[in-house]
Amino acid sequence: MTYRGAWLRGSLGALLVLGLTAGALVACGAAESAPPPVRSYLEGQITVRAEVDSIPDYRGFEVLVASSTSPSADLDTLGYAVTDSTGFFRMDITAPHRGIYAVVIARRGQILKVDEMVVADGDSAQMRLVLPAGQRPIAVRSRENAAWLAFRNTQAQHNQELMKIVQEGNFQEAELRRSIQQTATILWNLQEQYPNTLGGAMAAAQSIITLDDWNDSLLVARMRQIQPDNPRLVDVVRIGRGAVARLAGQDSAIAFVRAYQRQVTEPADWAALQSEIVIAYMDSLQNDRALAAVRELKSTTTDSVWTAWARQAEYELQHLMPGMPAPGFTATTYDGEAVSLEDLRGRLVLLEFYRPELPAFQQELPIRNTLYEVAAPGTFDIVSISLQPDTLLNEAFFEGRAFPGIHIIGPGGPSYDVAERYAVTALPTRILIDPEGRILSKYVGNAIMAVRDDVMTRLGLFEDQAGIDGP
The missing domain is CATH 3.40.30.10 (Glutaredoxin)
Incomplete structure (x- = not known):
């Protein structure tokens, strides 16, 4: 039986899986050498429905843009403002890099709304919020945030369609394939509609991920057009490696990963792609080459998480591969x-x-x-x-x-x-x-x-x- 190296990914948890919640993209994009900060501008108005408060005095609402919404995390304030009597506010935002950040609305010490927005260099955004807002998202308007909203809406619509197919209980592969192909096309077109935006880049990456196991040829063709600075580059290269392996064999897949590895500039991305090379060698039972790739990772990275991953992989390769004696006990x-x-x-x-x-x-x-x-x-x-x-x-x-x-x-x-x-x-x-x-x-x-x-x-x-x- 072919040995599957996917178990190694499980030991990395959040490091290898990119979420789409506030702060996740922030962590993903962090470099070991700090890049220049990005600066953007946000202004807007917060009001209260007349049936809730008939006095039109909207001063004192605090607007916070921060790096995390987790109560256990160190809160890094990127921008802060307080509304005047009309509910108007303005702020400058300085962030470590382009990404998705938390927006928190509070008054008199009570948090009223938490949402997310894109912060990108030079992007000017406008916010409009009427409280109480219920489940409605905060309306943040800018080119970057329009792209992000289009991406999120496309994903939500696709998920609803998949749920409908499942709930109707009349599963047809052709219907599912049609839905997947349609969503992948819409997502891919978003990068053309919103070029050079985070939402467009994320949509292009998700288009490729959506095609996994459905259309390998199209997946690989689109992979060739992904830029090295895509925030989900590691994820799409991993998906692409599987598609290339199915089309042309594992050696071609490894060459495919190495080609992208030569283009990345972040040490963490290089290490993640090196781990994918290790797994590819393990999948094809090329243990000696897998060990050499692990040792290259150990000698190159200074990241403690990747060092621990490499130690575990080395142990597995030496003691737990198919055909080896099972450790006695x-x-x-x-x-x-x-x-x-x-x-x-x-x-x-x-x-x-x-x-x-x-x-x-x-x-x-x-x-x-x-x-x-x-x-x-x-x-x-x-x-x-x-x-x-x-x-x-x-x-x-x-x-x-x-x-x-x-x-x-x-x-x-x-x-x-x-x-x-x-x-x-x-x-x-x-x-x-x-x-x-x-x-x-x-x-x-x-x-x-x-x-x-x-x-x-x-x-x-x-x-x-x-x-x-x-x-």
């Missing part, structure tokens, strides 16, 4: 019996790490349990290691629940030494081990269908898969 089961991996030689073993309270794991139980039940006696075992150290929680999970297999409660939770030997960084994680004790594959997250297919193939169960199909 001896443990005490929930029932007080001693068990070791050596004891299970001669049978296919699924080693799984989980926490019982995780909804994803609970949802996968029916398929997991059926695999155990349909296997011939002595041919297959599941060793389940709970990384929830609370004994009462584990006992509550076991009580009255069908959960066949060998059960171990890992003392210390995530720091349990067996979990560390198997480099578990996300749950659930499963490792399939052959009867000779060699690793076959590793699965992270919601991957029970891949587990099902590989176990059934190994056990020759595809002739009778009743009850093992997914939802």
